[in-house]
Amino acid sequence: LSQCSLREEEFYQDPAMHTMPFDLGYGPQEFRAYKQPDVSTFYRERPGDRRAKTPAFNGFAFKIVNMSPNRVKYFWDPGHGPGSPMSSIGPWDSAGTASFPTHKFYLTPFDDETKIIARFVCTPPQAVYYYDPITVEGDEEATQANLDALSQHDFDRYQAHSDSREFNKQYYEFTGREYLSTFPRNTAIHKIWPADYFGQEHWVTSEEVHFVDLPEESELKLPSTVGRDRRLKDGERFLEKYRSPEPYMNMTMKVLSWSTTAGDNREEARHDIRETRTSLNTWVYREKDLIIDAIYRRAADLLRIDEALLRPRSAGEVPEMKNTRGLAEALQLVHYEVGQEYTAHHDFGYAPFDRKDQPARFATLLLYLNEGMVGGETQFPRWANAETRAGLDVEPKIGKAVLFYSQLPDGNMDDLSQHAARPVKIGEKWLMNLWVWDPEYQ
Numbered sequence: 154l155s156q157c158s159l160r161e162e163e164f165y166q167d168p169a170m171h172t173m174p175f176d177l178g179y180g181p182q183e184f185r186a187y188k189q190p191d192v193s194t195f196y197r198e199r200p201g202d203r204r205a206k207t208p209a210f211n212g213f214a215f216k217i218v219n220m221s222p223n224r225v226k227y228f229w230d231p232g233h234g235p236g237s238p239m240s241s242i243g244p245w246d247s248a249g250t251a252s253f254p255t256h257k258f259y260l261t262p263f264d265d266e267t268k269i270i271a272r273f274v275c276t277p278p279q280a281v282y283y284y285d286p287i288t289v290e291g292d293e294e295a296t297q298a299n300l301d302a303l304s305q306h307d308f309d310r311y312q313a314h315s316d317s318r319e320f321n322k323q324y325y326e327f328t329g330r331e332y333l334s335t336f337p338r339n340t341a342i343h344k345i346w347p348a349d350y351f352g353q354e355h356w357v358t359s360e361e362v363h364f365v366d367l368p369e370e371s372e373l374k375l376p377s378t379v380g381r382d383r384r385l386k387d388g389e390r391f392l393e394k395y396r397s398p399e400p401y402m403n404m405t406m407k408v409l410s411w412s413t414t415a416g417d418n419r420e421e422a423r424h425d426i427r428e429t430r431t432s433l434n435t436w437v438y439r440e441k442d443l444i445i446d447a448i449y450r451r452a453a454d455l456l457r458i459d460e461a462l463l464r465p466r467s468a469g470e471v472p473e474m475k476n477t478r479g480l481a482e483a484l485q486l487v488h489y490e491v492g493q494e495y496t497a498h499h500d501f502g503y504a505p506f507d508r509k510d511q512p513a514r515f516a517t518l519l520l521y522l523n524e525g526m527v528g529g530e531t532q533f534p535r536w537a538n539a540e541t542r543a544g545l546d547v548e549p550k551i552g553k554a555v556l557f558y559s560q561l562p563d564g565n566m567d568d569l570s571q572h573a574a575r576p577v578k579i580g581e582k583w584l585m586n587l588w589v590w591d592p593e594y595q
């Protein structure tokens with residue numbers, strides 16, 4: 154039951170969307186592509202009045218597409234000693250990481266780590282790298298033999314990747330960015346708030362309870378049913394009187410485990426030599442109590458998403474959605490001590506090839522739970538601006554939230570959503586991540 158400053162139809166009039174003609178060999182087609190506006194427009198000035206600064210941070214998304222019917226392993230090659238295992242990549246699947254120019258990677262068959270079958274060097278602006286053992290450059294006969302050896306099913310998948318690769322080329326020429334999704338991918342089913350210029354304001358009102366104090370345990374009981382019946386009646390909004398963000402911290406501090414960036418393996422996390430993430434985290438479920446439930450409801454209003462989409466639904470509750478699974482992850486509560494950080498990364502990942510809808514994280518809502526530490530800023534090192542090469546630093550404040558999207562309005566993943574948690578220098582930092590997926594939570 155929220156209100157906001159824009160009418161629904163205004164969401165669709167994004168001045169950064171342009172018609173891109175393309176041709177994959179099946180005749181001319183059109184795509185609505187996101188093209189980053191001239192930086193001057195972010196200052197509400199005429200295009201060309203200002204020049205964008207090149208960020209000092211030179212990190213880049215790095216994605217490997219496995220254009221083969223075999224599972225492979227991919228390694229980061231530090232240049233000395235053995236490679237550092239990243240992950241395995243299934244047939245026709247993709248994997249990726251946040252990387253830097255000159256960083257090297259190699260692939261091996263899944264069952265023989267000693268046999269290197271491909272090498273890649275991260276060379277921005279290239280972001281997508283294709284492992285294609287089928288096409289043999291300059292040898293049509295060998296290529297044909299490889300194609301003939303594929304089953305019809307695999308041949309179709311190879312063709313789909315080849316088309317996506319060609320689309321990516323034309324998308325890059327048009328937008329100056331690589332297409333990090335696999336073409337075609339639908340645009341997000343949710344609103345993306347416009348961010349057309351610095352200082353642009355949107356407002357949203359919410360009737361959901363804003364807990365600012367810790368209520369009695371008995372008052373926090375969740376309705377026991379799921380689905381429509383679970384909606385709070387107006388008379389049940391009595392919990393308004395409470396103030397303070399502490400409750401959701403205290404309830405969960407006891408169960409912190411090592412943060413991992415891949416899987417939930419504690420040992421693996423300890424030995425993660427990349428040391429990208431050194432904080433501790435745990436998960437807080439919406440069903441825990443009414444405070445957490447209210448956070449989801451307020452987040453839903455902010456995102457202009459039906460709160461029902463952020464929880465399991467009874468069949469047919471939201472008829473447009475086939476799947477009854479919630480689109481949001483549990484809240485991820487994160488704690489950083491002095492020296493702990495999360496180096497620059499993306500929140501999105503790469504969906505398995507067989508998921509035609511390519512589910513991925515769509516929006517991140519960062520909820521700061523404390524303040525006053527030294528360091529610990531959330532940094533967006535690649536923000537577009539005309540003033541500084543330094544990143545955009547967001548300082549944690551109690552009650553403050555940061556919303557950013559991992560996807561562009563055209564269905565591509567947004568490489569510039571890359572962000573970092575700067576090391577805490579004095580004190581500690583508490584925050585929660587609320588991740589919403591599109592079009593489904595995988």
Ligand SMILES: O=C(O)CCC(=O)C(=O)O
Nearest residue numbers: 495530531573574584586
């Ligand atoms: O701690 C922060 O400021 C950001 C955390 C983050 O990016 C993450 O957990 O994915």
Ligand SMILES: [Fe+2]
Nearest residue numbers: 498499500572
């Ligand atoms: Fe993140």
